[in-house]
Amino acid sequence: MAKAKSPGKRPQANAKPQVGAKAQAGAAGAAITVDSPEPKKPRPSVPQFIGQVRAEGRKIVWPSRKETWITSVMVFIMVIIAAIFFWIVDTGLGFAFRWIIGLGS
Template sequence: MAKAKTPGGRRPSMGAKVQSAAAGQTVTVDAPAPKKRTSPGQFVSQVQAEGRKIVWPSRKETWITSVMVFIMVVLAAIFFWIVDTGLGFAFRQIISFGS
């Protein structure tokens, strides 16, 4: 869904009045209510609660993922070595035509 464009390409600031060109009406936009501040104790308890939700991978999962990354790095290195060698060969052939 496309967003409606405002005149001048700018969005109205909070608490500003917006005037519709077509209808000639003025609409007042209310500023959002200020957010409730969290005390340091509540913040620490919320962080601990979020920390308890973390699911850490097992040693086996970590090992398998590491091996897979290593295999992909080796495959990518071989691929780029082959491409580099092929392009180098082609470049030398093109250059040799001129001499």
């Protein structure tokens, strides 16, 4: 697992320890270096790209008819459960709202 970096503390390649007032003044005027971006990868030609797409397409594992049916039924059941839950919550909040409004009249 990678070690988390603390913000604001970057390792410096050629950092030399300095002592005294000159160290503080030198650190304030230090230049910040930025890593150069990685070179771009060459783009494949159209036939190479099509070959790569076909190779990736062969790796796809399609679900069977039975797996698709079971998943569809499970989704349908979850939709019904969610609809009943939200209907109960909506009805309860409607009654509570009407009761609170009725207190003022």
